[in-house]
Amino acid sequence: MTRETLVNLVILAALIGTALVAQALGEGFVVTLATKAAIFALAGVGLNLALGFGGMVSLGHAAFFGIGGYVCAILASHAASGQPVAVLPFTIAGTNEMPAIWPVAMAVSGLAAGLIGALSLRTTGVYFIMVTLAFAQMIYYFAVSWPRYGGDDGLSFYVRNSFPGLNTFDPIQYFAICATLLVLALGVCALILRARFGLALEGARQNPARAQALGIRPYGLRLTAFVLSGMIVGLAGALYADLNRFVSPAMLSWHMSGEIMVFVILGGVGRLCGPVAGAAIYILLEHLLGGVSDYWQVLLGLLLLGIVLFAPGGLVGLIAPRRRHV
Amino acid sequence: MSEPILELRDLRKRFGALVATDGVSLTLRPGEIHALIGPNGAGKSTLIKQILGEIRPDAGTIRFEGQAIDGLDVPARARLGLARSFQVSSVVPGFSVLQNVVLAVAGASGRIYQFHRPALRDPALVEPAVFHIRHAGLAGREGVLASDLSHGERRKLEIAMALALRPRAFLLDEPMAGMGLEGARQLTAILSDLRAEAPILLVEHDMDAVFALADRISVLVYGRIIATGTVAEIRADPEVRRSYLGEDAP
Numbered sequence: 001m002t003r004e005t006l007v008n009l010v011i012l013a014a015l016i017g018t019a020l021v022a023q024a025l026g027e028g029f030v031v032t033l034a035t036k037a038a039i040f041a042l043a044g045v046g047l048n049l050a051l052g053f054g055g056m057v058s059l060g061h062a063a064f065f066g067i068g069g070y071v072c073a074i075l076a077s078h079a080a081s082g083q084p085v086a087v088l089p090f091t092i093a094g095t096n097e098m099p100a101i102w103p104v105a106m107a108v109s110g111l112a113a114g115l116i117g118a119l120s121l122r123t124t125g126v127y128f129i130m131v132t133l134a135f136a137q138m139i140y141y142f143a144v145s146w147p148r149y150g151g152d153d154g155l156s157f158y159v160r161n162s163f164p165g166l167n168t169f170d171p172i173q174y175f176a177i178c179a180t181l182l183v184l185a186l187g188v189c190a191l192i193l194r195a196r197f198g199l200a201l202e203g204a205r206q207n208p209a210r211a212q213a214l215g216i217r218p219y220g221l222r223l224t225a226f227v228l229s230g231m232i233v234g235l236a237g238a239l240y241a242d243l244n245r246f247v248s249p250a251m252l253s254w255h256m257s258g259e260i261m262v263f264v265i266l267g268g269v270g271r272l273c274g275p276v277a278g279a280a281i282y283i284l285l286e287h288l289l290g291g292v293s294d295y296w297q298v299l300l301g302l303l304l305l306g307i308v309l310f311a312p313g314g315l316v317g318l319i320a321p322r323r324r325h326v
Numbered sequence: 327m328s329e330p331i332l333e334l335r336d337l338r339k340r341f342g343a344l345v346a347t348d349g350v351s352l353t354l355r356p357g358e359i360h361a362l363i364g365p366n367g368a369g370k371s372t373l374i375k376q377i378l379g380e381i382r383p384d385a386g387t388i389r390f391e392g393q394a395i396d397g398l399d400v401p402a403r404a405r406l407g408l409a410r411s412f413q414v415s416s417v418v419p420g421f422s423v424l425q426n427v428v429l430a431v432a433g434a435s436g437r438i439y440q441f442h443r444p445a446l447r448d449p450a451l452v453e454p455a456v457f458h459i460r461h462a463g464l465a466g467r468e469g470v471l472a473s474d475l476s477h478g479e480r481r482k483l484e485i486a487m488a489l490a491l492r493p494r495a496f497l498l499d500e501p502m503a504g505m506g507l508e509g510a511r512q513l514t515a516i517l518s519d520l521r522a523e524a525p526i527l528l529v530e531h532d533m534d535a536v537f538a539l540a541d542r543i544s545v546l547v548y549g550r551i552i553a554t555g556t557v558a559e560i561r562a563d564p565e566v567r568r569s570y571l572g573e574d575a576p
Contacts, residue, residue: 196432196440196451203429206418213378213412214433214487215404221438322420 004320008273011316012186015041015280016179023172031171032243037283038178039239044263044275045185046232051261052270053193054225055205059257060116060132063139064109064230066252068237071105073247074149076157098163098177098242102235109234110227112139117226121219133254140252154248161242168242178239182276185232190272192228201225233260262300266307268314277315329392330355331495331525332377332408337386339372346372347383348549354495359517359526361536364546365570370529371413373546374499377527378410379403391494405436407494407524409487411501415480419473423464423483426472427455430490454490462486463516478509485516493524502532514538533571537561545570 015034022030043065050056078085078094085092095101120131149155160168168174192198204211204218211218241247250256259282267278282300289296311318330353339347346369354360364370375381377388379400388395395403404410417426428451432438435450445451459468462485467475472483481501488496501517502510514535520526530536536543537557544554545566553563560566 192441194444194446195442196438196445196448199425199429199445200432200438203418203421203426206420207416209412210416210418210487211429211433212400213404213410213416214430214491215401215436216429216433216438217399217401224439 002320004271004316007316007320008186008276011273011277011280012183015276019172019175019179028171031175033283033287035171035175035178035243036240037280038175038182039236039243040260040263040279040283041276042178042182042185042239043233043236043260044267044279045182045189045272046229046234046236047260048229048264048270048272048275049189049232050226050229051264052268052274053198053205054201054222054229056121056222056226057129058120058132058226058229059129059254059261060120060134060136061230061233061260062252062254062256063116063136064113064233065237065240065256065260066139066143066247066249067109067112068105068234069241069247069251070143070149070155070237071108071234072101072161072238072241073155073157075101075104076159076161076241077149077155080157080159096159096161098161098168101161101238105234105238106231109237110231113227113230113234114223117223117230121222121226133257136252136254136257140249140254143249143252150248152249154246154250156246158245160245174243178243181235181239185235186272186276193272197221197224262304264314266304266314268316269312271314271316271320274314274316281315328356330389331391332527333389334373334377335387335389337373337376337383337388339376339381339383345549347376350386350546350549350551352544352551352554354525354527356525357521358541359521359528359539361528361530361540361543362546363530363533363536363543363570368546369549370546371499372549374410374497374529377497378408401433404491405434407492408497409489409491409493409495409524410497411481411484411488411499413499413503415477415484417472417475417480417483417487419471421472422469423459423472423475423486424452424455424468426483427459427486427490428452430487431455431458434491455486458486458489461489463512477504478506478512481505481509481513482516485520489520489523495524496520496526497529498526499529500531501528502530502535510535 015037019031019034047061050058075094076096079096085094116135120128123131144152162168163177166173200216201221204216204221208218237251263275263278263282266281268274285300289299307314332354334350334352337347337350350373362370376383379398390406428445431451431454459465462482464482464486475483501513505513517539540557542554542556543560544551547569553560553566
């Protein structure tokens with residue numbers, strides 16, 4: 001086992017252990033915090049696929065987070081009202097079943113990622129950042145000005161969606177769902193990153209000219225990674241909507257994109273479990289310092305500055321530096 | 327005479343008022359090393375870029391194994407077996423030697439959209455990669471990061487990656503650049519063997535290497551080929567001596 005694998009296991013064990021201990025002590029609120037950390041971690045894992053492994057600095061991933069969230073809320077609100085989501089061209093009914101909601105959330109955010117990625121990936125560098133930001137802001141303002149689903153006020157649904165065989169209202173059971181999906185997403189990422197696709201994606205990130213000379217087109221690889229990334233972030237958005245039983249355009253705003261990016265950078269860009277550590281620390285700081293001062297993010301900013309300047313590999317990079325021999 | 331592997335016919339490229347390629351015709355025949363020499367600014371790089379597909383010529387045509395490849399992009403030409411080395415060594419720095427060559431084998435296979443099987447445990451990738459690494463003289467260095475290799479070893483890694491493309495032709499852009507005396511000698515031997523794999527179009531400033539290796543030499547000056555011939559013919563050519571080699575060249 002490599003040192004990074006060990007660190008990854010410790011990070012996951014710490015997250016899951018926190019929830020279990022909190023449950024045993026009857027601290028339901030802490031379980032919910034751990035659930036939030038797991039969901040943010042999932043979003044970070046999704047972004048890391050594009051940002052860390054594909055080299056695509058997207059400042060628009062809130063779009064996929066929010067789309068996933070809105071898909072969840074819209075389906076749930078229609079299930080509650082009994083009205084179909086659409087009747088033309090064929091009837092789409094609402095649903096409050098998570099196993100039905102997740103694939104839809106992933107499909108819609110994947111589709112959005114395909115469209116946004118196909119256009120954005122024609123640019124690079126700072127232009128890519130700006131174009132992804134612009135697309136996300138377009139969707140944000142669309143949500144703000146669309147009264148059908150709450151507009152500026154957002155959209156509430158009062159009952160958390162259900163999962164067969166589980167009581168999703170029980171914080172620890174909902175945590176179990178979110179943590180399982182996080183581990184699954186990590187497994188999928190680990191698998192594809194070691195496969196030909198991951199090797200080619202990483203090679204094209206480090207040296208695109210060389211990749212082309214080897215017969216590899218970076219564009220298709222990046223677009224595929226961008227879509228997968230958007231799908232994972234969309235799933236996280238759906239889980240987040242269910243956690244709060246509420247969605248609002250805030251989920252789509254560029255602050256959210258920035259936050260997801262902070263998870264990745266704090267934990268370690270291009271490190272599999274980096275975003276998990278990053279999200280957990282973010283939630284921890286928010287909880288510990290948020291009570292002390294409304295300006296806790298100043299401290300977060302200092303921490304981020306320290307990481308970027310002195311430990312560009314993030315926390316995981318600090319603990320498990322890259323080996324010189326592979 | 328056998329059919330040329332690579333054939334340029336009347337290639338032209340201008341950048342504004344600058345004519346970078348002025349009606350270049352050139353062939354690369356099976357089994358030969360064809361050196362392309364010329365002073366700085368003669369348009370060698372521009373010509374190479376047109377062959378690789380990085381820039382499009384204004385006129386003229388490029389045929390590769392009898393097929394016009396003018397409409398193909400860089401990756402498509404690479405997959406046909408046009409292998410290149412870069413003027414400045416270009417490998418994936420964060421990859422090990424093995425990963426670099428495995429990437430090349432995967433690229434050449436055209437099947438990079440595989441999502442589940444670990445690439446470094448796939449015998450279809452690793453076995454040819456190890457073979458090419460050995461062939462290029464890097465046996466035992468498989469696990470070393472490319473960024474930790476010496477300059478000469480990086481050159482060898484580039485050759486291993488080029489070999490992995492199962493090349494039909496090599497395009498080597500100043501492979502001797504920055505090599506020490508011993509390194510250049512070793513590389514000359516490797517390149518000489520390489521011609522058995524596929525013919526080489528060699529752009530090079532190191533005249534010792536060119537005269538030692540080349541079967542034919544073309545001299546490019548101001549975008550035109552002023553002479554093509556064997557080493558002896560080029561050395562004796564008065565115009566080449568005046569414009570490039572210098573009057574007092576041996």
